Amino acid sequence: MKTIATAAITTDVPAQAFFARWADMTTWPEWNTDIEWVRLDGPFRPGATGRMKPKGGPVTRFVVTALVPEREFTDVSLLLGARLTFQHLVTTDAGGSTTVSVRATMTGPFSFFWTAVLGKGIARGLTADLARLEAAARTAGVPA
Template identity: 40%
Template sequence: MSIASEVPMWEYEHSIEVADVTPAQVWARYSDTATWPEWDKGIVSVTLDGPFVAGTTGTMRPEGQDPLPFTLTEAVPDQGFTDETVIPDAVTLRFVHRLAALSGGGTRITHRLEIEGPAAAGMGPELGPQITEDFPDAMQALAKVAGQVG
């Protein structure tokens, strides 16, 4: 018998399938953080302190908010990436982005938000829906601009 520690968590995931975009085309947009505001209207700017690889830190400025630091915790070309923003002594916001090639061509794009930590039970239900409400629109816009990549 094992004892698992219960970490409060809130999560949300949304996927779309696009027929005319490859994982490489979407990856080109993911890895060019300066272009994120083109497809995610909730973001004013994103800067990285190095290459788009695991361990690199950066700053994201959401619309109407102060800049937030984040760290890329995973980055696998043409497959996806994960970034985390830590709010000390409260929660970790983990954004998971996955790409999967479809058998008939095209790509399944999945964006997931996980909110965990000691304050997740209280903050998650309030903060989570505010953050994720634009996931569907942002993902459609991402697919559109990714299709413009050669």
């Protein structure tokens, strides 16, 4: 497994607001500038599958591999000969601050190819995408 990017943000936005944005995948293009659209096949839960269309790329299948409300959301994009994993971890401290960290990793026999093709763009955009996600979560108005 190769880590290709990480990002983190600490905020006063509650964890449930982030999960509300992740669960409403039709809103992803609002905060992730690399995505044209995302469709989830059924409810937002572990094992759920879907498709997404990256800008300039082919439609890609993905699966939600972990979902622990207000703690973790992990999705895996199924690439030819590789798996691109985005692990989102959320913690809330005693003072009410929420930290969201994202780690993108690549595995599989063609991971070297996909890392070369996608890695720099993911690394370049991850921090900005996380900041836009925070803004979207804040304006969604999910109560604390």
